[in-house]
Amino acid sequence: MRRAPWIWLLLWHASAAIPVLGAAAAFYGPALERTGGAWPAPLDDVYIHFGFARAAALGHPFSWIPGNGYSSGATSLTYPLALAPGYLLGFRGAWLGLFAALLACAALLDLCRSLRRLLEPRGGPGAASSRWVGWVGWIAPLFVVAVPLLDWSWFSGMEVALLGAVLGRALVAVRRAELAPPARRPAEQLRAGLLAALLVATRPEAIALAAPLAVAVAHAAGSLGAAASLARASLPTALLLGAQAAANRALTGEWGAAGAVRKLLLSNPYPTPLEKAVEVIKNLAALRVQALEGALGGPWLSLVLPLLGAVAALDRRSRRVAVPLLLGAYGSLLLVALNATARYQNLRYAAPSLAMLLLAAALGVEALARRGRLAAGVAAALAVAALAAPSAGFARQIDHFARASANIAGQHVEVARRLAARAPRRVLLGDAGAIPYLSGIPAIDGLGLGGYRGMPFARASVHGVPAVVELIERLDPAERPDVFALYPSWWGGLADVFGRRVDAVKIDDNVMCAADEKVIYEADWSALAPPGERRAGVIDEVDIADLVDERAHGYAFPSPRGGWIIGAVLPGGGDGAGGDGAPRFDAGRLIPEGREQSFTIDAAAAIARGPAVLALRTDGGGPIALGVAAPRDAGGEARVEVPERPADRWSEIRVPLRDVAPGDRIRIRSLLGTFRSFHVWLLRP
Known part of the structure; x- marks a missing residue:
């Protein structure tokens, strides 16, 4: 039967x-x-x-x-x-x-x-x-x-x-587009294209499947024509990627x-x-x-x-x-x-x-x-x-699933519970997961996956921890995190410099967390400059390792194998900001011997064409020599000998420029030794 x-x-x-x-x-x-x-x-x-x-x-x-x-x-x-x-x-x-x-x-x-x-x-x-x-x-x-x-x-x-689930449905849609009669085939092809785009929206690596699926749909086009069929199967994915890239660029400054x-x-x-x-x-x-x-x-x-x-x-x-x-x-x-x-x-x-x-x-x-x-x-x-x-x-x-789940519960979830009890204003962390979600505390993800008002934390975290600090320096003091929840080994130069350890959560049998101990710190940002601070007599300035400032000035550092980001907190030196002797943080880049950094003077800078003074902040070290060149300077590259500097304070190098104007590109080359470049000011003479 x-x-x-x-x-x-x-x-x-x-x-x-x-x-x-x-x-x-x-x-x-x-x-x-x-x-x-x-x-x-x-x-x-x-x-x-x-x-x-x-x-x-x-x-x-x-x-x-x-x-x-x-x-x-x-x-x-x-x-x-x-x-x-x-x-x-x-x-x-x-x-x-x-x-x-x-x-x-x-x-x-x-x-x-x-x-x-x-x-x-x-x-x-x-x-x-x-x-x-x-x-x-x-x-x-x-x-x-x-x-x-x-x-x-x-x-x-x-x-x-x-x-x-989306993968399965996309495959069925491709099969339906293959078998559908000519009158229904365009709609089925578009359906397959939309599901392929949904695949990519669910996981970006799926583009490696979405593209061959579109070709398969076009291969089965029959009397409809391969070009039109390929367009129906591929345009949804192309439009998705284009819209996503445009939104990223407009809202974060990054295409990716x-x-x-x-x-x-x-x-x-x-x-x-x-x-x-x-x-x-x-x-x-x-x-x-x-x-x-x-x-x-x-x-x-x-x-x-x-x-x-x-x-x-x-x-x-x-x-x-x-x-x-x-x-x-x-x-x-x-x-x-x-x-x-x-x-x-x-x-x-x-x-x-x-x-x-x-x-x-x-x-x-x-x-x-x-x-x-x-x-x-x-x-x-x-x-x-x-x-x-x-x-x-x-x-x-x-067993691994169970142990990993116990790790997350024992460390991240527990840190979230302890932070919720402390009720801080905002927490800085390197894990955009359980801690902010379960604690309900406003947070900044130092690695950038969480995003914060379009600031390039993701890019800064790749360049180095001091670049992340530079972005925090941009925030109003009331916005700056008052608590950290960090792995000390991941955040050297931040946790140990700007934090005071107040608690920690340590787990055994760690198979998933980045380290067996996550530490809670109270923050002290007193070494950061107040937002908007500007040195007297400044025409333009570039805060090296501040990626926002670098982008605004078209700053270029020697890459690869150069331009590594460093940071220091030292008493003010010379006439630069912080010259009152109070400890001041600044981040910079290492410019190896024979390599150069360059930047463009802000086209909107309040300067008429003419002479100026280039002031370069650096820290201690042995004698170095720099070559400084401006496009209008008839003398070509000027060699500047820099003597040994004390290690316990900021130092400043001054270079006169005979003829500069907004939009000029200034090149600074390390002729002898590695130049530790932290800040650049263009001053009135």
Whole structure:
């Protein structure tokens, strides 16, 4: 007796829920025991999303904290918006993690459903009721949860599970665009393009998949024409990226997102291209060995997934989906290798690649199973190998998930509790996660992911800690943080100079936090200059290492292997600001021998063309020689001999300039020794 298709559908959904919910319970159960009942989060970054979600729920989308302004540091544009309804429904504090877990399970079930649709017969469920979806469709959910390293990320509270759901729907949309009749195909192509854009909005590395998917849609255009089809499939992604870049530029001064500025190796101005390439190779090697080999069962068994993916790529029915999946898997891994943190946080950046490989492998099993009894037997054997090989990692990944969750609860959540009891005005931190979200205290993220009124904290944190202090100096004293929550080893020159240790939280068995101890400090900014302070007689000035001032003056430092940022607090010297002898902070850059720095005089400077005096602040050190050149100076580069300076105070070097005007570019070259350049003033003679 034939059963109705809806019964099979109901049974299939029940069978899909078992592995997904079973895997969720396997990870959350031990973690709840380790956290003492608090909802587990194995990454502090989870709470970054929660912060953006809370701000969105309160009517401040794309802000980390209401009042801080626009931030591009969320990385995922869509995930906080998906979490925001949970906050409105009453999932507050750490319990927003429970909503995230429910969302993750729903997203994975949706991914399983999409995979089933990719695997069912061409005619749909009614085409062959006895083989309604085939045995491959029944085991499809196992592919979704087969890799423990991927499951760690699925259930971490990050955006990966949502990405999986969007990924599945994008693949189904590409298949529908391929099979749709000509009259409906343009709409299906646009649908595929919109879902590809949603992929990129959920995780930027997905551009490596979105682009091949657009080409696949164009390849299946038929009578519609490839160019128009490619436009429908790719323009939504292009428009999204263009709009995001324009918003970032207008609101933060950067084309890229804060996460890219902070984390990409390309953003670091100090290493040479060769040194950056070496780091990329190291990342690729670690990702290959740990994510593409170790997580999949070892060097040999790990080849089963790409082998099955290759089978799918060669199959006429599945190639337009399988080829983009393979290109996307390895392409996104290449993009991830540009991330300085790619090897850390349990390889979470490799999760999308693993998901793509698993989906391609499932398509490969189905492609083999359609080719006769012998091929079906081979497909079954390969499916068993692909699903069983990673299983040895379940115990280790579940244990790591629990320990990491205990780390975050024991350190970040505890610091948030203690800060909430202190009720400071504003906290400076290097983790834009649990501490500000759970404490409810206004905060500035020194690493820049949180964003603060368009100031370039992300870029400053890459250049060096003193550059972060320079940005804080720009703030009104009432806005400056009165408390720090920092890792001392990460913030030398800030925590030890401007802070007084008042509390600390130390954890044992640290597997996830940046250090086992996070310290709370009371701030003392008395060494910072008052905002807007201006030296008498100044025509123009450049505060070196203040990235806002540097950008305004087109300042250039020798890069790579030069221009490293330094900072010092010394009594005032010469006639510069702070000349009353009170200790004054300033940041600067190291200009190696034979290299130069340069800047452009503000075009709006109140100066008529004519002579001026260049005053350069430096600190102590041995004799050096500088070459100073202005474009209108007929004498060319002037050599300035600088004698040894005392180490306990600021010193000033004065250089007369015969003829300068607004818009002129001034070059200062280190002819002998390394010049420690902190500040430049252009004075009336």
